[in-house]
Amino acid sequence: MDNNVFSLKNVIQVLLLIIAVVTGFIIIANKNRERIFKERGYSEKMINNGGKEAFDPQKKPESLEEEIRLWYYNTFEKKDSNDKK
Template structure:
């Protein structure tokens, strides 16, 4: 696992080293940022899965644990990258596509888990706040009711559109059905 991690770091380092015209510091900083974000998303996802499947509560209380863990690991990663010279790897080594595939697989799986945790958490927040099933299925957006007095500009625009276009169409449809 450590070898995979080092080789992945090295291949991304080589990519940014060639792209940034041999600016070693910028390449290492870019790796630090990329892996810091991946660690943050992974820690949130793992904490979220643990929290969502072990308790009926949501994660809306602002847990600091996953941010703290990701920051601590990122600092250690930054120190490692600062000291690492990648001397034991050959500079003429071609990119190994297998490691890029693994890296992108990790990124995609991280995104999928993050979205899954966010979706479950969103549904629990809606239920906790007492939203109806119809409102939850609509993503928190209430259906338009022309009998309600609108309070927002969006509601006023929807009412104007209904009065000027949809209402006339529905009246004409009713007249043709009655005839």
């Protein structure tokens, strides 16, 4: 049993290899996402927000998601912001 394939050293090497591949994939995917957003002309604020515009309560909702955000803002966040002022 001197040539045991599942030795601690081999298991650690495989785990480190998997972690390195996953980390490299995440870093490359993030760089590629930023490059694509810059090519499409997104502002830095939109790039940091995942390609979406920041929520504007004055804007008329065009989708169900925007209606839900407006409802959430009017129900919870608007009340909280008035209390702070």
